[in-house]
Amino acid sequence: xxxxxxxxxxxxxxxxxxxxxxxxxxxxxxxxxxxxxxxxxxxxxxxxxxxxxxxxxxxxxxxxxxxxxxxxxxxxxxxxxxxxxxxxxxxxxxxxxxxxxxxxxxxxxxxxxxxxxxxxxxxxxxxxxxxxxxxxxxxxxxxxxxxxxxxxxxxxxxxxxxxxxxxxxxxxxxxxxxxxxxxxxxxxxxxxxxxxxxxxxxxxxxxxxxxxxxxxxxxxxxxxxxxxxxxxxxxxxxxxxxxxxxxxxxxxxxxxxxxxxxxxxxxxxxxxxxxxxxxxxxxxxxxxxxxxxxxxxxxxxxxxxxxxxxxxxxxxxxxxxxxxxxxxxxxxxxxxxxxxxxxxxxxxxxxxxxxxxxxxxxxxxxxxxxxxxxxxxxxxxxxxxxxxxxxxxxxxxxxxxxxxxxxxxxxxxxxxxxxxxxxxxxxxxxxx
Amino acid sequence: xxxxxxxxxxxxxxxxxxxxxxxxxxxxxxxxxxxxxxxxxxxxxxxxxxxxxxxxxxxxxxxxxxxxxxxxxxxxxxxxxxxxxxxxxxxxxxxxxxxxxxxxxxxxxxxxxxxxxxxxxxxxxxxxxxxxxxxxxxxxxxxxxxxxxxxxxxxxxxxxxxxxxxxxxxxxxxxxxxxxxxxxxxxxxxxxxxxxxxxxxxxxxxxxxxxxxxxxxxxxxxxxxxxxxxxxxxxxxxxxxxxxxxxxxxxxxxxxxxxxxxxxxxxxxxxxxxxxxxxxxxxxxxxxxxxxxxxxxxxxxxxxxxxxxxxxxxxxxxxxxxxxxxxxxxxxxxxxxxxxxxxxxxxxxxxxxxxxxxxxxxxxxxxxxxxxxxxxxxxxxxxxxxxxxxxxxxxxxxxxxxxxxxxxxxxxxxxxxxxxxxxxxxxxxxxx
Numbered sequence: 001x002x003x004x005x006x007x008x009x010x011x012x013x014x015x016x017x018x019x020x021x022x023x024x025x026x027x028x029x030x031x032x033x034x035x036x037x038x039x040x041x042x043x044x045x046x047x048x049x050x051x052x053x054x055x056x057x058x059x060x061x062x063x064x065x066x067x068x069x070x071x072x073x074x075x076x077x078x079x080x081x082x083x084x085x086x087x088x089x090x091x092x093x094x095x096x097x098x099x100x101x102x103x104x105x106x107x108x109x110x111x112x113x114x115x116x117x118x119x120x121x122x123x124x125x126x127x128x129x130x131x132x133x134x135x136x137x138x139x140x141x142x143x144x145x146x147x148x149x150x151x152x153x154x155x156x157x158x159x160x161x162x163x164x165x166x167x168x169x170x171x172x173x174x175x176x177x178x179x180x181x182x183x184x185x186x187x188x189x190x191x192x193x194x195x196x197x198x199x200x201x202x203x204x205x206x207x208x209x210x211x212x213x214x215x216x217x218x219x220x221x222x223x224x225x226x227x228x229x230x231x232x233x234x235x236x237x238x239x240x241x242x243x244x245x246x247x248x249x250x251x252x253x254x255x256x257x258x259x260x261x262x263x264x265x266x267x268x269x270x271x272x273x274x275x276x277x278x279x280x281x282x283x284x285x286x287x288x289x290x291x292x293x294x295x296x297x298x299x300x301x302x303x304x305x306x307x308x309x310x311x312x313x314x315x316x317x318x319x320x321x322x323x324x325x326x327x328x329x330x331x332x333x334x335x336x337x338x339x340x341x342x343x344x345x346x347x348x349x350x351x352x353x354x355x356x357x358x359x360x361x362x363x364x365x366x367x368x369x370x371x372x373x374x375x376x377x378x379x380x381x382x383x384x385x386x387x388x389x390x391x392x393x394x395x396x397x398x399x400x401x402x403x404x405x406x407x408x409x410x411x412x413x414x415x416x417x418x419x420x421x422x423x424x425x426x427x428x429x430x431x432x
Numbered sequence: 433x434x435x436x437x438x439x440x441x442x443x444x445x446x447x448x449x450x451x452x453x454x455x456x457x458x459x460x461x462x463x464x465x466x467x468x469x470x471x472x473x474x475x476x477x478x479x480x481x482x483x484x485x486x487x488x489x490x491x492x493x494x495x496x497x498x499x500x501x502x503x504x505x506x507x508x509x510x511x512x513x514x515x516x517x518x519x520x521x522x523x524x525x526x527x528x529x530x531x532x533x534x535x536x537x538x539x540x541x542x543x544x545x546x547x548x549x550x551x552x553x554x555x556x557x558x559x560x561x562x563x564x565x566x567x568x569x570x571x572x573x574x575x576x577x578x579x580x581x582x583x584x585x586x587x588x589x590x591x592x593x594x595x596x597x598x599x600x601x602x603x604x605x606x607x608x609x610x611x612x613x614x615x616x617x618x619x620x621x622x623x624x625x626x627x628x629x630x631x632x633x634x635x636x637x638x639x640x641x642x643x644x645x646x647x648x649x650x651x652x653x654x655x656x657x658x659x660x661x662x663x664x665x666x667x668x669x670x671x672x673x674x675x676x677x678x679x680x681x682x683x684x685x686x687x688x689x690x691x692x693x694x695x696x697x698x699x700x701x702x703x704x705x706x707x708x709x710x711x712x713x714x715x716x717x718x719x720x721x722x723x724x725x726x727x728x729x730x731x732x733x734x735x736x737x738x739x740x741x742x743x744x745x746x747x748x749x750x751x752x753x754x755x756x757x758x759x760x761x762x763x764x765x766x767x768x769x770x771x772x773x774x775x776x777x778x779x780x781x782x783x784x785x786x787x788x789x790x791x792x793x794x795x796x797x798x799x800x801x802x803x804x805x806x807x808x809x810x811x812x813x814x815x816x817x818x819x820x821x822x823x824x825x826x827x828x829x830x831x832x833x834x835x836x837x838x839x840x841x842x843x844x845x846x847x848x849x850x851x852x853x854x855x856x857x858x859x860x861x862x863x864x
Contacts, residue, residue, distance in 0.1 A: 039845065040574060040578060040843070040844070040845045041843075041844050041845070057489050057490075057491040058489070058844055058846060059489040059842040059844055062844055064622070064843045064844070066622040066623065067622055067843070070621045070622045071621070076581075076624040076625070077581075077622075078578075078581065078582050079575075079578040079581075079582075079845075080582060096582070098582055131844070131846055132846055135846060142472065143511075146472060146510075146511040149508075149509075149510065149511075150510050150511075150512060150528070150530055189502040189503070190496070190498040190499055190502045190509075191498065192508040193508070410490075410491040411472070411473075411496045411499070412472070412473050412490055412491055412494055412496070412563070413471065413472045413473070413511075414490060414563055414564055414567060
C-alpha cells in the first residue's frame with residue numbers, strides 16, 4: 001500500500017456540471033481531489049432563467065459545492081478564483097495567493113457570453129451564466145417596472161416597459177417566453193399607473209431562425225408560440241450598437257431600459273496557458289480522451305473544449321459537460337491504474353426549451369415534441385436531474401404554486417439600486 | 433359625493449410593520465394612499481436573523497410590498513428613497529426627484545443601529561435591520577469559514593473562526609445562539625482542513641445582563657443556555673474599538689474577522705424636519721394620538737417615535753410598530769370623518785427570543801416561559817404572523833427540514849467577495 005502522501009493529486013477547476021460530475025466520478029479514486037471554484041455553490045444552469053424571471057428563488061437551483069461533496073473524504077473544496085495555470089510546473093495559482101500543485105488537471109471553468117468584439121456592451125446588456133447574473137437580471141427588469149410606475153411622461157414609461165433580449169438560442173427563447181407571461185398574468189394588479197400587459201418584449205436573432213440547434217419545424221413552432229405570447233421577433237437582424245437605455249438593430253434605434261444578452265460563447269484566458277490549437281471563441285481542440293494535445297495529464301471538459309464525438313462536434317450543453325467531466329475523470333483513473341484511456345462518446349439524450357409557462361419544444365430520444373407534452377417532459381427531466389432532495393421538493397412546490405396561482409414567486413430586489421438619475425422636479429399626482 | 437380628486441392624500445413613508453399595518457388599516461378609507469419605500473419588499477424582521485444564519489432563504493421572509501397591497505385600489509406603492517420632508521408645504525421629496533404632496537403623513541421609516549458616535553465601525557461590524565443586511569451577514573460568516581479552510585497558518589485560522597456579536601438584546605442573543613449550532617451540527621462534514629466545532633463565538637453586552645427588557649430570571653436562563661451551546665459571554669464589557677479584523681473590549685484586543693453589531697438604535701434625519709422635541713437617539717416625542725406636536729396632520733409610528741402608553745414608554749418591538757401604525761391610520765380616518773382622535777394604547781402580547789435551535793425564553797400573557805415550550809410558542813406565533821400563505825408553508829418546510837436534518841439551509845454567497853488580500857506565496861498541501 002502506498003502512503004497517502006504518495007497518492008496523485010487531481011485538481012478540478014470549476015464546479016459546474018463538468019467539474020462536479022468529474023469530482024463525483026473520482027469518489028473512490030486513490031487520489032487527493034481538490035475542487036476550485038470562485039463561488040461557493042454549484043448552479044443548476046438550465047433553470048437560471050427561472051431565477052432571472054423571479055419564478056424560482058436562488059436557493060432552489062444552487063447548492064454549496066462542499067455540501068454536495070461532503071461525503072467524499074478524498075475531496076476538498078476551496079473557494080478561490082484561479083488566476084493562472086503553469087502547465088510546466090503543474091501549478092494552479094489563485095487570485096488570493098493560494099497555489100495548488102497537480103498531477104492531473106481537469107479544466108472545467110465554463111464560458112461567458114461573447115459580445116463579438118464589443119465588451120463595452122456588457123454593462124448595458126448583461127448575460128445569464130451565473131447565479132449573480134440571474135439576480136442582476138431579475139433586479140433590472142423588476143426595477144424597470146418600478147421606474148415605469150413612477151414615470152411622469154409617456155416616453156420614459158414606454159422605454160421602461162421595453163425589454164430586448166439578444167440571442168435566439170435556448171436561453172434567449174426561455175427568457176423571452178417568461179417575461180410576457182409575468183407581465184400579463186402576475187403583475188397587472190400590483191400597479192396603478194402602468195398597464196403591465198403593454199410591456200414590449202423584443203427577441204433578436206441574427207441568424208435565420210430561432211433555436212438553430214433544433215430541427216426547423218421546432219424553430220417555427222417556437223416562433224409561433226412566442227408571437228402568440230406577444231413577443232416581437234426580429235429574426236435575421238443584427239445588433240449594431242448597445243448603450244445606456246437603447247439598442248440599435250441594423251441602425252434602427254430602440255429605446256429600451258432593459259437589455260439582456262444571450263448570444264455567443266467566449267472562453268476566459270485560462271486555457272491559453274496550454275500551447276495547443278484553439279478555435280475562434282478560445283476553446284481548445286482536445287484529443288479523443290479529452291486531454292490537451294501535448295499535455296496528457298491535463299483535461300479540458302464542458303464549454304471550454306471543442307468536444308468531438310463520432311466525428312461530429314458536440315453542442316455546448318449541460319449533458320455534454322456532465323459526460324465529458326465523467327470521461328476525463330475515468331481517464332485519470334485508467335492512467336493511475338496503468339490502463340489504456342477511453343474515447344469520449346457523447347450520448348445525446350435530447351434537447352428541450354420551454355416557451356412561456358407551459359409549452360416547450362424539443363427532441364427527446366429522436367422524437368420531436370412540442371406544446372404541453374414537451375413541457376411535462378421538460379419538467380420531469382429537470383426535476384430528476386436537480387442536485388439534492390430538498391431542492392427537488394422545494395422546486396416542485398414553487399412551480400406548483402406559481403403554476404396554479406400565477407403569483408409572485410421571488411420578486412425581491414436585494415441589491416441596492418444604482419445611484420438615482422439626476423433629480424428632475426416632478427410631482428406624482430393620483431391618476432388611477 | 434366628492435370627486436376622487438378631492439379625496440385627501442395620505443403618504444406613508446416606510447413599509448415595515450408600522451407602515452404596512454397603517455396602509456392596511458386605510459384599505460377602505462376615502463383617501464388616496466401612497467406608500468413609499470426604498471426597497472420593493474416588506475420584511476418580517478423578527479426572522480431576519482434566520483436569513484443571516486442561512487436557515488431561511490430571503491424569499492421566505494420578504495414579500496413585494498405592492499403584492500401585499502395589490503387589492504387595495506386606493507393605494508399605490510412607489511419604490512423611492514425619501515430625501516426630505518417639508519412640513520410647511522406638506523411635500524415629501526425623494527432622491528430620484530419624485531415629489532409627493534400629502535394631506536396626512538405617517539412616518540414609519542424605522543431605525544438603524546447606533547454606533548455610539550463611531551460611524552466608522554459600521555463597515556467592520558455591520559448590523560441587521562434589512563434584508564440586504566441579512567444577506568451581507570450571511571456572506572461574511574460563510575466567507576470566514578471558506579477563508580479558514582484555505583488558511584495556511586494557525587493564527588489566520590483562529591481569527592477567521594472567531595465571531596464577535598456586539599449587543600445582548602434579542603437580535604444579539606438569537607444570532608449568538610444560531611452560529612454555534614450551525615458550526616457544530618451543519619458544517620463539520622463539509623470541511624477538510626478546519627474543525628468547525630472549534631469556532632469561537634463571543635457575545636458582548638455592556639449592560640449588566642442579557643435581554644434587559646425581560647425579567648432577570650429569563651436573562652439568567654438565556655445566559656446559561658448560550659454558555660451550554662459554547663458561546664463565550666462578555667457581560668458588562670464595553671467595546672472600545674473596532675477595526676479591520678479585530679475588536680477591543682475595554683482595551684483587550686481580540687482578532688476576529690467577523691463582527692456583527694446588534695446594539696442600540698438610531699433614527700435617520702427625516703424626523704428632524706419637524707420642529708418638535710426629540711430624544712438622544714433622534715426619536716420624536718409624539719402626542720397621545722401619535723401626531724407630532726404642532727403638526728396634527730403628521731404622525732410618527734414605530735421605532736422613530738418615543739411611544740407612550742398608560743404613562744410608560746413602549747419598547748421598540750414589532751407589535752408596537754404594528755399597533756402604532758394602525759392607531760395613526762385610524763386617527764386619520766377619525767379626522768376625515770370629523771370625529772375625535774383616539775389615544776394610542778399598547779397591548780403587550782409578550783416577548784420571545786430563541787436560543788439556538790430549539791430553545792427560547794420569553795414572557796407570554798404575563799407568564800415566563802423557557803426551553804422547549806417557549807420555542808414552540810415562538811414558532812407558532814411567528815408562523816401565524818408571517819405575511820402571505822406561501823411563506824408560511826415554505827418557512828414551515830424549511831424549518832422542518834433543517835430541524836430534522838441539521839442541514840444546509842440557504843448557504844449561498846451571492847455577492848462577489850471583496851477584492852482578495854494581497855497575494856502571499858502559499859501552497860496548500862493535502863493535510864487531511
